Amino acid sequence: MNHQYQKPIQDDVSEISHYTTPPTSPVSQTMDHNTNTIRLDSLKANIKNRQNQNNPRSDNINNIFEDLLQISDTTSQKSNSTSNVTLSHFVVESQQNDNSIEQKEEKEVDLIKIDLIQFEFSYPTKPQSSIKSNESGDMAFLYHCNKNIISVCFNKMQCEAAIPLNQLTGFCITSDEKILIKLKKNYQHYFSHHLGGFPYLLDPTPMDYDPTNNKFDKAQSLLLTPPSSERLLTLSSLESRIDRLYFCKHGIHNDVITEDGLKMYITCIFLHERRAIAFPFSGTFHKLLDVMESRFGKKSPAIHYRKNNESIEIKNDGTWRAVKDKAIGKKLLRLELHII
Incomplete structure (x- = not known):
């Protein structure tokens, strides 16, 4: 009976000690290295003594060299293990720092900037004027x-004309x-000067x-007028954001009339949520895709119109x-689209 239980108990202890032995500390590693160095010096001395005595016991010398190789390999493995741990820790820490920087950059979207090459001013009783560069x-x-303010900057970005959004009647x-920005009569605006130009520090x-x-x-x-290099995606995102965060949010009618005189309120139905966008009735399919990408991060999504037993995939x-003709409403058309 005793012999039947001895081996399993010894195996269990061996496994536990294998998994619970803590990793050696740098101090312990240094002590091990010093001990190995002493053993190497001692073995070298023994070899020298045996050679001086002209001892023909080559087998013993071979054994001594095997011991030397084992000690050298052990020391090298411990050194490599320590350096690998340090390197892997550095790589993980660097990746974490990079991620935190990227997350910080993603959050900093409180300002949208679009370069311009021309301003044109329209007046009720006098000719137009402009500024070009x-x-x-x-x-x-x-x-x-975050401030509900738009600005026009000029003179090497040192002068800024700021207009609160509540002074707009259309955008x-x-x-x-x-x-295109339509303004209230006698709208409020103010000017300021920035030392050093943009970015404003x-x-x-x-x-x-x-x-x-x-x-x-x-x-x-x-x-x-932006330069031709300005992306339509950026402009569409700007229009959608101002229309949603100001005009739609506060129930204010946007006086800027589109080509067909109508706007659409599109409910986008995803698998787990519903989102909404304001979109001009005259907007093209490609402009709709640009807005989808900028608002929802969906690049070239599959878009379907579904009503009762009817289903139309919008591809061009x-x-x-054909789908826009099915929108319901008078001044503000409503449409539901399923996004996959």
């Missing part, structure tokens, strides 16, 4: 998302990809005069026009 980085449109991206200095020779005074609309402008 062929110099890159000289003028830009800014949308301060859209035109068919020729320009920014210091607080601006208020200005009590219009640095454009009063071009902003009594303007009823602004038409801003032809099928998109």
Whole structure:
């Protein structure tokens, strides 16, 4: 009976000690290295003594060399193990730092900037005027998302004309990809000067005069022209965000009339959620895809219109026009689309 239980007990102890032995500390590793060095020196001395004595016991010498090789291999393995642990720790820590930087950058989306090459001012009783620049980085449109303010910057980005969103009666991206802003009568606006230009690192200095020779005074609309390099995706995202966060959120009618005089309120039905976008009735299928990508991160999604037993997959402008005709409403059309 005793012999039947001895071996399993010894095996269990062996397994436990194998998994519970803590890794050697740097101090222990240093002590092991010193001990191995002493053993190496001792073995070398023994070899030298045997050679001086002309001892022909080659077998013993071979055994001694085998011991030397074993000690050397053990020391090398421990050194490599320590360096690998340190390296892997460094790689993991570096990856964590990179991830935290990326997450920080993703959160910093409070400002949308679009470069411009021209401003056009329209007035109710006098001719239009404009400001042009062929110099890159000289003028830009800014949308301060958290402050509900839009700005037009010029003079090498040092001058800023800020307009609160509640002073707007309309906002859209035109068919020729320009920014159209309609303003209230006697709208409020203010000017400031930035030392050093963009990006703005210091607080601006208020200005009590219009640095454009009063071009902003009594303007009823602004038409801003971006360079041809500005992506339609960025412009569509800007239009959708302002329309959703200001006009739709506060129930304010957007006076900028599209080509067909109508806007669509599209409910996008995903597998686990429903989202909404405001979209011009005259908008093309490709513009719809751009808005889907910018708002929901869906690149070239499968879009279906489903009503009762009818199902239409929207693949091009032809099928998109057929689906738009099924929208319901008067001034604000409503449409439901299923996104896969």
